[in-house]
Amino acid sequence: MFHREAGTFKTSYAKDMALFPLPIAKGAAAFFLATVAVAIPAAVLTGLMHEYYLTIFTQIFIAIVGALGLNILVGWTGQISIGHAAFMSVGAYTVGNLVTKVPHEIFGGPMPFWLTIPAGGLMAALIGTVVGIPSLRIKGTYLAIATLASQLIIEWIINHTPAISGGAGASIQVPRPTLFGNELKTPMEIYYFTLFFAVVAIVATMNLVRSRIGRAFVAIRDQDIAAEIIGINIFRYKLLSFAISSFYAGVCGVLFAYYSSIANYEAFQINISIDYLAMIIIGGLGSVLGTILGVIFVQLLPVAIREVVTAYGGYVIANPEQMQLDSLLRTLMIWGIPLLVLLAVRRFVSLGFWTRLIVTLLAIVPAAMTALGVLTYLFGSQFANTSALSAMAASLKLIIFGMLIIFFLVVEPEGLARLWRNVRNYFRVWPFSY
Amino acid sequence: MLEELSFIVALIMEGASIGLMYSLIALGFVLIYKATDAINFAQGEFVMLAAYGGAVTLAGSLAGTSYGFILAFLAALVLMIGFSFALERTVLRPLLGRPVIAVIMATIGLAAIFRGLPPITVGASTKTVPLPIPDTPIDLWIHRIPAIDLLGVVVTLLSVAVLTWFFRKSRMGVAMRAVADNQQVAMAMGINVERYFAIAWAMAGIIAALGGIIWGSKLGVDTQLALVGLKVFPVVILGGLDSIAGAVVGGLIVGICESLAAGYLDPYVGGGTKDFAPYVIMIIMLMFKPYGLFGKRKIERI
Numbered sequence: 001m002f003h004r005e006a007g008t009f010k011t012s013y014a015k016d017m018a019l020f021p022l023p024i025a026k027g028a029a030a031f032f033l034a035t036v037a038v039a040i041p042a043a044v045l046t047g048l049m050h051e052y053y054l055t056i057f058t059q060i061f062i063a064i065v066g067a068l069g070l071n072i073l074v075g076w077t078g079q080i081s082i083g084h085a086a087f088m089s090v091g092a093y094t095v096g097n098l099v100t101k102v103p104h105e106i107f108g109g110p111m112p113f114w115l116t117i118p119a120g121g122l123m124a125a126l127i128g129t130v131v132g133i134p135s136l137r138i139k140g141t142y143l144a145i146a147t148l149a150s151q152l153i154i155e156w157i158i159n160h161t162p163a164i165s166g167g168a169g170a171s172i173q174v175p176r177p178t179l180f181g182n183e184l185k186t187p188m189e190i191y192y193f194t195l196f197f198a199v200v201a202i203v204a205t206m207n208l209v210r211s212r213i214g215r216a217f218v219a220i221r222d223q224d225i226a227a228e229i230i231g232i233n234i235f236r237y238k239l240l241s242f243a244i245s246s247f248y249a250g251v252c253g254v255l256f257a258y259y260s261s262i263a264n265y266e267a268f269q270i271n272i273s274i275d276y277l278a279m280i281i282i283g284g285l286g287s288v289l290g291t292i293l294g295v296i297f298v299q300l301l302p303v304a305i306r307e308v309v310t311a312y313g314g315y316v317i318a319n320p321e322q323m324q325l326d327s328l329l330r331t332l333m334i335w336g337i338p339l340l341v342l343l344a345v346r347r348f349v350s351l352g353f354w355t356r357l358i359v360t361l362l363a364i365v366p367a368a369m370t371a372l373g374v375l376t377y378l379f380g381s382q383f384a385n386t387s388a389l390s391a392m393a394a395s396l397k398l399i400i401f402g403m404l405i406i407f408f409l410v411v412e413p414e415g416l417a418r419l420w421r422n423v424r425n426y427f428r429v430w431p432f433s434y
Numbered sequence: 435m436l437e438e439l440s441f442i443v444a445l446i447m448e449g450a451s452i453g454l455m456y457s458l459i460a461l462g463f464v465l466i467y468k469a470t471d472a473i474n475f476a477q478g479e480f481v482m483l484a485a486y487g488g489a490v491t492l493a494g495s496l497a498g499t500s501y502g503f504i505l506a507f508l509a510a511l512v513l514m515i516g517f518s519f520a521l522e523r524t525v526l527r528p529l530l531g532r533p534v535i536a537v538i539m540a541t542i543g544l545a546a547i548f549r550g551l552p553p554i555t556v557g558a559s560t561k562t563v564p565l566p567i568p569d570t571p572i573d574l575w576i577h578r579i580p581a582i583d584l585l586g587v588v589v590t591l592l593s594v595a596v597l598t599w600f601f602r603k604s605r606m607g608v609a610m611r612a613v614a615d616n617q618q619v620a621m622a623m624g625i626n627v628e629r630y631f632a633i634a635w636a637m638a639g640i641i642a643a644l645g646g647i648i649w650g651s652k653l654g655v656d657t658q659l660a661l662v663g664l665k666v667f668p669v670v671i672l673g674g675l676d677s678i679a680g681a682v683v684g685g686l687i688v689g690i691c692e693s694l695a696a697g698y699l700d701p702y703v704g705g706g707t708k709d710f711a712p713y714v715i716m717i718i719m720l721m722f723k724p725y726g727l728f729g730k731r732k733i734e735r736i
Contacts, residue, residue: 080535082542134717138724140534141473141675145667146720149713152664156710160703274542281539379554391558398550405543409536410528 017210036195041188054187056303061191061198062255063295067279068205068288069248074277075285076209077241078221079135080144083151084276087246089268090127090154091120091253093164096172096263113177113258117197120254121247127154128246135238139224151270158265171264174257194255201248206288208244217241218286278401282408283415290417297416302397309393313383316376323380331373339366444577445697446690451579453669453689455586455648459662460669460681461593462641468601468676469610469634472526473534475541477642478663479548480514482655484639484646486552487513489561489655503566510646514639522635527628549657563651586648590682593641597678610634614676668712672719674729683727688712 010016020026040057043049070084098119099110107115131150135143159170166172176185177193184193208214216237219227228234257263275298283294321327342363346356383392408415463477474480491509492502525544529536552558567585571578600607612620613630621627649662668688673680695711725731 074535078533078535080538134720134724138720141538142671142720142724144473144475144535144538145671146717148664148667149716153710153713153717156706160706160710274546277539277542388558391553395550395553398546399554402543402545402547402550405546406525406540409532409540409543410525413532413536 019206019210033199037192041191044188051187054191056299058187058191058194058259060295060299061194062252062259063276063279063299064198064292065201065255066249066252067276067283067291067295068201069245069252070276071280071283071285071287071291072205072208072217072248073241073245075280075287075291076214076221077217077238077245078224079132079139079238079241081147081242081245082144082270082273082277083131083147083149083154084245084249085268085270085272086151086154087124087128087249088253088256088272089158089263089265090124090246091250092174092257092263092268093158093172093253093265094120094123094250095254095257096166096174097164099174100166100172109178110175113179113254117251117254121250124250124253125243125247128249129239129243131246132239132242135242136235148270151273155265155269165265166263169264171262171266174261174263176261177258190259194259197251197255201251202288202292205291209286209288213237213240221286275401278405281415282404284417285413285415287415287417289420290415293416293420298401301400302393305396305400306390306393309383309389309396313389313392316380316383323376325377328373328377331370335366335369335373339363339370342366440576441697442694445693447577447579448583449690449693450686451583451587451689452693453685453687454590454682455583455645455652455685456662456665456669456688457681457685458586458590458593458641458648459645460666460673460685461590461597461678462638462645463666463670464673464676464678464681465597465641466634466638467670468678469614470526470631471614472529472537473541473675474638475538476545476548476663477666478660479545480517480639480642481645481649481662482552482657482660483517483548484510484514484643485563485650485655485659486556486561486646487643488563488647488650490556492563493561506563507643507647510643511640514643514646515636516639518635518639518642519632522632526635527631545660545663549660552657558656561650561655563647563655565647565651580652582648582652586652589644589648590685593644594678594682601678606630606633665712668716671716671726674726676730677726677728680726680728688715691715 020029036057040049040054044051044054066084066088070081073079073081073084095116098116102111104110131147134146138146158165176183176190178184179193182189184190209217216227216232219230219232220234220237220241224234253263253268256267260267279294279298280291281294282297283292284290316323342359345351346359346363351359383389412418459477459481462480463474466472466474487510488506491506521544525540526537529540565582565585567581569581571580572584601611609620609625610630610633612623612625613627617627649659653659653662665688669681669684671684672687673682673684691711692708695707699707699711719726
């Protein structure tokens with residue numbers, strides 16, 4: 001039954017804090033769960049979707065666990081951390097050591113995942129708590145620098161201790177997890193494996209932040225001295241936040257090690273910490289939905305950039321004459337002049353809504369062609385080299401990431417979650433304006 | 435015994451010269467924090483960008499001539515001042531009054547952009563900044579120090595002297611201190627706060643240009659150069675985030691510790707203590723004296 005609520009009719013705190021505040025939210029959650037659990041695998045099985053996309057979704061699920069952990073710390077508790085990836089590496093190396101060093105006779109094989117995942121999480125939580133201790137005396141800038149240092153220190157220790165890193169190359173092979181004696185090795189099995197933990201992490205976070213602990217976190221974020229005055233034990237809750245956050249990170253690291261079959265510190269360097277910060281800032285600090293949106297966005301962006309750069313590189317290689325000046329001039333004549341005319345019409349002639357829309361849509365093609373021509377003339381030679389394309393994609397990814405972080409910080413500090421809420425609130429009362 | 439002593443002295447001299455070169459980068463960081471209360475996590479990338487400016491200018495037809503070097507320096511200077519102005523206006527000003535996390539994240543975003551730019555615009559290969567100084571190390575009593583390090587030390591000391599004079603004596607410097615102390619009162623006294631923010635960023639740009647030329651010529655210019663910026667944090671935490679003298683002392687401590695660790699610990703742990711020791715010292719400092727040796731303690735009110 002489709003219906004919209006016509007106002008706020010909550011009469012108890014329990015209702016206000018309910019997991020699904022609106023009836024439609026339950027439906028939406030069920031819909032998304034059905035999409036990821038049934039529709040996507042079905043699309044892959046029937047051949048509508050390439051199996052490659054399953055690994056992208058798997059990476060998204062793994063990153064959701066880690067990003068939720070970071071958001072608990074940064075978004076809900078207000079303690080910044082630039083060392084999140086280091087805690088993931090702690091989880092990854094814990095599972096690496098457990099599956100290789102615990103005698104296989106005990107479990108009839110490598111240690112099972114239902115033990116290694118909590119173990120990796122707890123180990124990371126322990127280290128995270130130690131790293132969190134300075135947060136009692138310092139905050140803001142100083143804490144950011146301290147967590148940055150702990151990232152570098154943890155990385156260094158792992159890298160220089162053969163007992164942890166497994167010696168040469170600092171990487172440990174991790175066998176696939178087994179469930180009821182079956183080795184989970186196809187992309188589909190790993191997909192469901194990580195999906196399960198992503199869902200657990202999402203539900204756990206939603207419940208955590210509406211509990212007493214979550215409210216204490218928010219109080220500390222908003223004003224920690226005031227929180228202390230109203231009786232919140234800051235010492236306990238800050239460390240708890242670091243511990244929970246690192247636990248998530250540890251689990252994320254274990255999942256990543258299972259997914260990639262290897263525990264290697266190079267997958268958890270400082271740029272990964274910054275990627276995770278980008279996820280929660282773009283998605284929305286202090287929002288579960290925002291975290292998920294941010295993770296999807298940040299994980300898909302490099303894929304999209306790589307596709308575009310490869311396609312563009314192919315275009316440049318196929319049309320080398322596009323890099324000449326006369327080709328640029330021709331482009332400007334063929335596409336630039338119509339573009340200017342359309343823009344002038346749009347600007348100076350008074351048009352009705354639909355005519356204006358049509359003119360705007362008409363301008364898209366010449367605008368794209370002009371931009372393409374100019375870009376090819378300026379930078380085309382950089383893309384004409386197939387081997388340099390992946391490096392190019394990496395650089396572009398960095399630039400676009402940085403711009404997005406700054407854009408969201410300056411323009412929409414609450415991120416994608418806020419944009420989504422704006423859209424939702426608009427349609428909630430649609431077609432009436434209020 | 436004498437050999438042992440000269441080994442220590444050599445390590446200390448080497449560490450001190452490197453440390454003072456770290457201080458040069460740290461000065462830009464301190465300057466911005468002192469004047470605008472903003473933390474610049476992109477200081478290393480600033481230096482890298484300046485080095486690129488210098489390297490690209492020098493790579494032109496002027497390579498090798500002495501005025502080529504002057505031109506390169508001017509190019510780096512103009513580039514950095516322009517950049518700093520633009521950044522202050524577009525990124526940092528809208529973030530005024532927002533939580534410190536926002537500013538930190540914005541500069542981290544900037545750092546990402548800066549690291550992505552050079553490979554696309556000028557290519558990923560390592561570039562050089564050849565300075566008109568001798569390649570051979572200069573003999574200083576018992577230890578030989580590369581000429582570029584010596585130049586770095588001189589430039590650092592000069593910058594410190596100029597900045598100290600600026601903040602102590604000049605009218606502008608006093609105004610900047612007033613702005614840093616309390617923006618509202620400074621405004622009420624007729625100081626154009628926004629203008630002083632812009633000036634502070636431009637000055638940081640100048641320091642970054644100096645650092646970029648020197649570090650770029652020492653290490654070669656590529657995106658790895660930005661990693662020098664990570665060493666700024668131990669330096670400023672040791673010295674105190676808002677102290678110019680602290681940047682010098684912190685740089686000396688970090689440089690000497692690094693050098694001693696490399697000399698005495700590396701044989702036992704198999705290398706790499708250089709990248710590790712400064713951060714351990716920093717964490718210890720944060721635990722016991724979070725505001726550094728010369729930093730100003732902030733009193734919080736609700």
